[in-house]
Amino acid sequence: MTKLENEFDQIQEARDVIIRGIAQTMEFYGLTPSIGRIYGVLYFAETPKSLDEIKDEVAMSKATVSNGLRELLDTDMITKVWKKGDRKDYYIAVKDFFKNFINFFVKQLRQERKIILKAYNQSLPALEEIANNGQSEVAKEKAMKDIASINKTKVYFDWTLHLTDALETGEIFNYLPLSDEDEPKKGDKYNGY
Structure with a gap:
């Protein structure tokens, strides 16, 4: 093995270690x-x-890779690209880990908010009816406590909405800067650096 071949093998070994970590x-x-x-x-x-x-x-297997690519596309960690004259789909990685984190985190927070608020909105009318017109004082008290808990939790969801907006606009970097030369400008949507 030549020195040049050895260098390329070492590069591939280093990449394999990083791929395992990822x-x-x-x-x-x-x-x-x-x-x-x-x-x-x-x-x-x-x-x-x-x-x-x-x-x-x-x-x-082709099916496993196809499913994996679909999930990576859904999380915006890869992009599908087109090559002129070729009908196959091609893929590239989004190499910006900040962008990957932001996309994933924002998606998860928005999904959590959507699911819980939907459940709250479905439950709230029944709880309010019992709290206002229930026959049992114990049931009324339980309903009022549940409504208070829901209202308290809505504060959290309002905060997470502000957090997701701050992540998407790049405002978060005003509070947690990357470095002086890499900081997005206030109000700019974060598109990598």
Whole structure:
């Protein structure tokens, strides 16, 4: 083996270590390690890759890779690109970890808010009816306590709405700056740096 070949092997080994690390951290985002490996391969790709190319590199079935790509697209961690004259879909990684974090976190917070507020809105009329017109004083008291708990929790959801807005606009970086040269300007939607 030549020195040049050895250098390329060392680069690939270093990349494999990073890909394994990315795969392990995907579980924090609710994704599987295999999806992390797919993302890792795209992260180091110098050109967009097709499903078949990715499948060969990660040694997974076409269905597994296809499902993984769909999940990565849903989390905005990869982008589908078009190559002129080719009918296949190609994919590239969004390499900005700040953007990936923001996209994921905002999506999760908005989903949490939507689900809980829907449940509250469905439950509140029944609780208010009992609190206002219930026959049992004990039931009235329980309903009023539940309404108070719901109203207290709405403060949290208002705060998370403000947080998601601050993440999306980049305002968060006014309070938690990246560094002087990399900070987005106030009011700019965060698009990476």
